[in-house]
Amino acid sequence: MWRHRFATDTWNWEIPSGIAEPDEDLAVAAAREVLEETGYRVDPRKLEHLAYNQPVGGMSNAEHTVFLARDAVRVADPVDTHEADRIEWRSLDHIQQMIDDRQIVAGVAVTGLLQLLAR
Template sequence: MMRWQVNSKRTLYRDQWVHLQTADIELPDGRHLDHRLIETGPGAGAVVVKDEKVLLLWRHRFITDTWGWEIPIGGIEHSETPEEAARREVVEETGWQINGRMTPLVYTQPSPGLMSAEHHIFLGDGVQYLGEPHDNFESERVEWVPSGEIRSLIQKGDISAATTLVALLYALSQQIIR
C-alpha cells in the first residue's frame, strides 16, 4: 500500500489564517521525511454567468508578483455554509448579489501535497448590482468578461490561479460557458 504514515506533527507557526507544521512522515519503504504542511480553513466561491459573460476580478497577487483574472472566492466563516460564504464573497468582492440559484459546480483541493485548502465552487445565477465592492482593495477592477474569451485568457496566462482554472475549465467542459 502506498499510503504515507504521519508519525507526528509539530507547530512551527499559527495565526487566524494559517497553521504551519512540520511532520514526521514514514514512506511505505520505511524511510522518513521531515515534511512541511500548511493547514487553512475551507473556502467558497462562484462562477457567476450573465448574458454569456463571466464575472471576474483583475487582481495582483503580491506573493508571485503577478496579475490575473480570478473568480470571487474567500474563506468560509464558522457559522456559514459553503453556499452562504460564496454568496457573501461575491457581494463583498464584486458589488453584485446572486439572487438566483447557487448550484454546486466543483470541489477542489488546489495544492494537496502542501496544504489542506479545500474550495467549494458554485455556479451563480440571477444577479443584481448593489454598488461598489465592500472589499475594494481585493482587485483593480471587476468586469463581465465574454465567456468566448476565457480560453484565450487561459492560453495567455491571464487566468492561472488554480481554483479559478479548475472552475472555468470545468464550466467549459460541461458547456456551462462557451
C-alpha cells in the first residue's frame, strides 16, 4: 500500500496492518485488516506466521506479529479508503532494493518482508 505518513511527511510502501481487538485471534485480526484496507479476502486459517517483534523494546509494550497470506481474492473496494493512496502487488524480486532505497521503511513491514526473503 502506498501511504503518506504525516509525522514524517513521507510517502512509502507498507503492508496492511492494524490493531487486534481485545481477545481477537491475531490471524483473524490480520485477515480483517487486509480486507478493510485492500478489499482482498484471505483465509486466516491459512496465514503463515513470519515474524514477531517489539519495535521499541524496553520503551513501549507494542508488539507486532506479521503473517504471510497466499491466495488473496479481491472481493470489494477497501473500506478504509484513508489507509492508502493506491494498492499494488510488488514482486519479491524488488523488495530488497525497495528497502535499500527507503521506499519501504515501516519497521513492521521491513521485519516481515526480510523474514520472507530469508526463507
